[in-house]
Amino acid sequence: MEKIDGKAVASTIKKEIAIKVQEQVKNGGKTPHLAAILVGHDGGSETYVAAKVKACEICHFKSSLIRFDNDITQERLLQEVVRLNNDDDVDGFIVQLPLPKHIDEQAIIEAIDYRKDVDGFHPLNVGRMSIGLPCFVSATPAGIIELLKRYNITTSGKHCVILGRSNIVGKPMATLLMQKNEPGNATVTVCHSRTPNIKEICLTADIIIAALGQPNFVTADMVKPGAVIIDVGTTRVPDASRKSGFKLTGDVLFDEVSAKCSYITPVPGGVGPMTICSLMMNTLKASKKKI
Amino acid sequence: MEKIDGKAVASTIKKEIAIKVQEQVKNGGKTPHLAAILVGHDGGSETYVAAKVKACEICHFKSSLIRFDNDITQERLLQEVVRLNNDDDVDGFIVQLPLPKHIDEQAIIEAIDYRKDVDGFHPLNVGRMSIGLPCFVSATPAGIIELLKRYNITTSGKHCVILGRSNIVGKPMATLLMQKNEPGNATVTVCHSRTPNIKEICLTADIIIAALGQPNFVTADMVKPGAVIIDVGTTRVPDASRKSGFKLTGDVLFDEVSAKCSYITPVPGGVGPMTICSLMMNTLKASKKKI
Numbered sequence: 153m154e155k156i157d158g159k160a161v162a163s164t165i166k167k168e169i170a171i172k173v174q175e176q177v178k179n180g181g182k183t184p185h186l187a188a189i190l191v192g193h194d195g196g197s198e199t200y201v202a203a204k205v206k207a208c209e210i211c212h213f214k215s216s217l218i219r220f221d222n223d224i225t226q227e228r229l230l231q232e233v234v235r236l237n238n239d240d241d242v243d244g245f246i247v248q249l250p251l252p253k254h255i256d257e258q259a260i261i262e263a264i265d266y267r268k269d270v271d272g273f274h275p276l277n278v279g280r281m282s283i284g285l286p287c288f289v290s291a292t293p294a295g296i297i298e299l300l301k302r303y304n305i306t307t308s309g310k311h312c313v314i315l316g317r318s319n320i321v322g323k324p325m326a327t328l329l330m331q332k333n334e335p336g337n338a339t340v341t342v343c344h345s346r347t348p349n350i351k352e353i354c355l356t357a358d359i360i361i362a363a364l365g366q367p368n369f370v371t372a373d374m375v376k377p378g379a380v381i382i383d384v385g386t387t388r389v390p391d392a393s394r395k396s397g398f399k400l401t402g403d404v405l406f407d408e409v410s411a412k413c414s415y416i417t418p419v420p421g422g423v424g425p426m427t428i429c430s431l432m433m434n435t436l437k438a439s440k441k442k443i
Numbered sequence: 444m445e446k447i448d449g450k451a452v453a454s455t456i457k458k459e460i461a462i463k464v465q466e467q468v469k470n471g472g473k474t475p476h477l478a479a480i481l482v483g484h485d486g487g488s489e490t491y492v493a494a495k496v497k498a499c500e501i502c503h504f505k506s507s508l509i510r511f512d513n514d515i516t517q518e519r520l521l522q523e524v525v526r527l528n529n530d531d532d533v534d535g536f537i538v539q540l541p542l543p544k545h546i547d548e549q550a551i552i553e554a555i556d557y558r559k560d561v562d563g564f565h566p567l568n569v570g571r572m573s574i575g576l577p578c579f580v581s582a583t584p585a586g587i588i589e590l591l592k593r594y595n596i597t598t599s600g601k602h603c604v605i606l607g608r609s610n611i612v613g614k615p616m617a618t619l620l621m622q623k624n625e626p627g628n629a630t631v632t633v634c635h636s637r638t639p640n641i642k643e644i645c646l647t648a649d650i651i652i653a654a655l656g657q658p659n660f661v662t663a664d665m666v667k668p669g670a671v672i673i674d675v676g677t678t679r680v681p682d683a684s685r686k687s688g689f690k691l692t693g694d695v696l697f698d699e700v701s702a703k704c705s706y707i708t709p710v711p712g713g714v715g716p717m718t719i720c721s722l723m724m725n726t727l728k729a730s731k732k733k734i
Binding site (some may be wrong): 258265274275276277279280282283284287309317319323326327330331332337338339340341342343344346347348353408428 | 618
């Protein structure tokens with residue numbers, strides 16, 4: 153069994169991006185510029201945005217953080233989105249989710265110019281990805297595809313079983329893996345809460361992508377020997393023995409399953425670090441105005 | 444085994460639509476208006492467009508047919524799309540495909556206002572469908588969903604195996620069947636040319652949707668007793684004994700498979716008649732300005 157080291161891959165990719173940016177700028181190109189809108193002071197969102205700003209530094213990107221209080225109106229937030237759409241120096245931007253309840257998240261997402269939507273949440277990017285047109289792919293699926301590439305894990309002709317049908321992981325992952333390219337060309341099965349025989353289906357999988365948000369759901373008896381296991385779960389399970397009071401727990405019972413599979417992503421340190429990395433790759437792409 | 448009579452269902456739906464339109468108009472609403480752009484004189488396209496115009500009559504819709512010669516420039520065609528986008532009387536319109544080779548089909552599709560894209564081919568509609576937002580679903584998948592509803596075939600918890608990963612059938616069908624509603628809530632597997640063990644996977648299917656375009660591909664030994672079979676294939680197989688010189692042939696070996704399954708769509712007369720019906724349903728929806 154080989155552990156897929158998402159942290160190391162993410163670190164390598166950020167260094168590669170930094171070199172590409174230095175070259176791009178040397179050749180008269182633009183310094184990629186990522187802007188982030190942060191509303192309120194949610195602890196998780198603060199942490200994520202801080203990590204994104206830091207990743208921008210490592211990648212030699214310019215970054216802007218635009219803060220608003222929790223009581224910002226939807227109208228004012230939409231104005232800011234329009235301003236960023238029209239700001240030629242900003243290549244891509246994100247609106248950190250979740251937003252306060254009085255704001256319609258979907259309306260904000262749809263107001264973003266899809267050519268600057270580096271989170272890949274705009275319906276135009278979702279549709280373009282499905283059709284196979286140039287687009288921004290959302291962070292987690294893009295990160296998983298990148299991990300598979302870096303570890304030379306082929307998907308063509310393989311049976312990929314995806315657990316979970318969310319808009320940001322399950323569905324785009326299914327689309328990407330069935331496309332006519334590599335990684336892709338896989339037979340794809342999507343299971344979810346209404347699937348009666350998940351165990352039986354998992355046993356036929358060459359690759360399992362677990363994104364249910366149910367800690368330790370995938371056990372060894374569900375895994376075919378030699379399968380590849382990608383664990384997207386990150387549930388905070390209470391743990392009094394830790395300073396934080398919780399343990400970040402994946403959807404896969406790691407100790408048991410790791411003994412049986414060929415590759416596995418740990419939690420933390422597997423898929424997680426790749427998400428910010430995908431955002432950086434999307435921002436670099438945006439700065440080249442390729443979409 | 445019950446044969447799914449798509450022709451009869453389509454006829455019923457068109458009559459239902461006609462009644463709804465009469466009511467809508469009586470209550471001061473709009474007469475739905477579908478426009479179609481037809482470029483050149485391709486025999487197949489002429490037939491399809493004529494059938495669409497006739498369906499509009501049955502549904503009490505207004506229809507407009509706009510014809511151009513094969514040598515129309517892309518610019519001129521785009522102008523016409525913009526004109527229809529801005530024509531308040533036109534609720535929805537289609538550009539009959541295929542277009543001549545000097546025209547970029549994707550550019551034409553993307554120029555259509557997605558709120559009038561009753562074919563459901565615009566990436567915004569594809570993305571909105573994936574996310575679960577109000578949208579126009581393309582004709583064949585929408586028609587299959589309608590057939591399942593009309594025959595009370597439940598999909599929740601069932602294993603649906605889709606053969607084919609095309610943008611207009613396989614992929615949207617997968618998305619619709621995994622959504623959190625009924626029809627939907629199914630475990631979905633998408634197989635295609637790179638799937639090594641299609642037979643084995645088909646044998647686990649409660650519902651098979653065959654859209655490979657390979658005549659008689661699905662044989663009885665691939666079907667679990669009692670499965671539901673939806674045949675999307677319509678290949679013209681040469682047949683000297685017929686006046687037309689061909690026999691419209693599905694992806695399923697009908698005589699063999701029909702003896703084993705619970706429901707089956709014949710070719711012709713199954714899914715085919717539903718596609719124009721879906722277009723009519725989308726046009727009615729468009730006239731209500733619900734998207």
